Amino acid sequence: MQVTPTLAATPAPPVMEARRWIEGVAFPADRPLLNLSQAAPADPPPEPLRRAIAEIALTDAEAHLYGPVLGLPELRARVAADWSRAYSGDVAPAQVAITSGCNQAFTAAIATLAGPGDNVILPAPWYFNHRMWLQMSGVAPRVLEAGADLLPDAEAAAALIDDRTRAIVLVSPNNPGGVEYPAATLAAFRDLARSRGIALIVDETYRDFDARDGAPHDLFADPDWDDTLIQLYSFSKAYRLTGHRVGAICASPARLAEVEKWLDTVTICPNSIGQRAALWGMENLSDWLAGERREILARRAAMIDGFTALPDWTLLGCGAYFAYVRHPFDAPSDDVARDLVRRASLLVLPGTMFGPLRAEGGTGRAEATLRIAFANADLAGITTLFDRLAEVSRGAP
Known part of the structure; x- marks a missing residue:
């Protein structure tokens, strides 16, 4: 198969790669998967907008x-x-x-x-x-x-x-x-x-x-x-x-x-x-969007508070949909991310997807960090996230 060299040298899409890590994995009933890998809303548009979309589809021929x-x-x-x-x-x-x-x-x-x-x-x-x-x-x-x-x-x-x-x-x-x-x-x-x-x-x-x-x-x-x-x-x-x-x-x-x-x-x-x-x-939807912003900011605050209680983890940045953290393990972040699927039913993305590796002249930050996309976890889900990270940090199975 002929493929252009530049395309062939480009890594696989990270989110799709991460999804392959959970294929065939049976997650325990008391510890279902918490997917914090993709930075996108998991819910459909609000109902008024969905109704507007239906009306547009039905009545606006130009659409x-x-x-x-x-x-x-x-x-x-x-x-x-x-x-x-x-x-x-x-x-x-x-x-x-x-x-x-x-x-x-x-x-x-x-x-x-x-x-x-x-x-x-x-x-x-x-x-x-x-x-x-x-x-x-x-x-x-x-x-x-x-x-x-x-x-x-x-x-x-x-x-x-x-x-x-x-x-x-x-x-x-x-x-x-x-x-x-x-x-x-x-x-x-x-x-x-x-x-x-x-x-x-x-x-x-x-x-x-x-x-x-x-x-x-x-x-x-x-x-x-x-x-x-x-x-x-x-x-x-x-x-x-x-x-x-x-x-x-x-x-x-x-x-x-x-x-x-x-x-x-x-x-x-x-x-x-x-x-x-x-x-x-x-x-x-300006009022609705303002409410969405307040909710995301509340989740951001919960993420900051949660990492304060996990001293072995270092929060490097937190805002919008993301927390970027330094993990405490003696392993590269891609191995850590895969291990979190098995040990904690957590799917996050490794820093190796976001920066140069040491072998490529990087500083080592890529191997030491994880991205947690918290926008799809409500406050209860964020509590679950920190419970699981605490267990993993203590070495619990």
């Missing part, structure tokens, strides 16, 4: 047809208006495109920026799908190790830039680390990218669950923001529309004209029903 490649004009306008208000900036509908999920927004952005032989600066720990796309596209991920606080440093990034560097990628709130990047950090990276003539891609998939009140940064307040900034967003997390695949990209109209070429050859247009559902959510 079943091809639509504009860059997305529903009404949704683009709503995103522009909401972003302008939320960030105290100026975002126009022509600077917004809708994509088939946020992953596609990232791939479209990279398609306009980089090709084989180019490189993109990627902080570690990284979001694995970002690294996968760079690798299979022949674009070298230039790894920027984040500090002990999981924050990347712009001065360190500057040393990595050469004449083939095309962009810097940041994710805030961070996946997998959970940390929320300070506005000053994002501004420093913007200034660096602008001074070197490269793009700054900021993935804000989890912006709706940021613990800070108000705008998390002022990048959109810069009247020339679109000469450097490319912002990515996902409707999946806010409105539980994961299966409908709706994301967004904010960039200059000139860049979006190039994005349009790429999208037209891939999906032609975003999911029409999903776009209308996202728009309905933006128009009608």
Whole structure:
């Protein structure tokens, strides 16, 4: 079988790999599987949105047809208006495109920026799908190790830039680390990218669950923001529309004209029903979404409290959907994660899926860490998580 070398060298999708660890495993009735591996809502959209989706499917004939490649004009306008208000900036509908999920927004952005032989600066720990796309596209991920606080440093990034560097990628709130990047950090990276003539891609998939009140940064307040900034967003997390695949990209109209070429050859247009559902959510579910944020923040607090009671475990970052922790075992994290399936009926992802291994020049953090996606565990489930981790730490079977 012939396979392109870059694709063949790309690791298997981590979530799918982790699911294979539980295939054929019989979990005890008194210790069912607690799956904390995937960063996605486990529940369907709220009932009012499901009813709206049904009504759209039944009555809106246009929802079943091809639509504009860059997305529903009404949704683009709503995103522009909401972003302008939320960030105290100026975002126009022509600077917004809708994509088939946020992953596609990232791939479209990279398609306009980089090709084989180019490189993109990627902080570690990284979001694995970002690294996968760079690798299979022949674009070298230039790894920027984040500090002990999981924050990347712009001065360190500057040393990595050469004449083939095309962009810097940041994710805030961070996946997998959970940390929320300070506005000053994002501004420093913007200034660096602008001074070197490269793009700054900021993935804000989890912006709706940021613990800070108000705008998390002022990048959109810069009247020339679109000469450097490319912002990515996902409707999946806010409105539980994961299966409908709706994301967004904010960039200059000139860049979006190039994005349009790429999208037209891939999906032609975003999911029409999903776009209308996202728009309905933006128009009608602000109070509901505020409640979802409060619930996620309560779970975050429970995670922080839980690790305080487990001194052998070190919480490195916690926010949005994620806790990123240093485990206490004398074994690499991929072995630890597999062992937790057997010993504790817990499915989490190892740090080896999010950063370079020691053999690849890494610092060893990848082998020492685990990502726990707690958004799918209610407070009772989080209590169960810590009961099981405590048992494993004590050496209980």
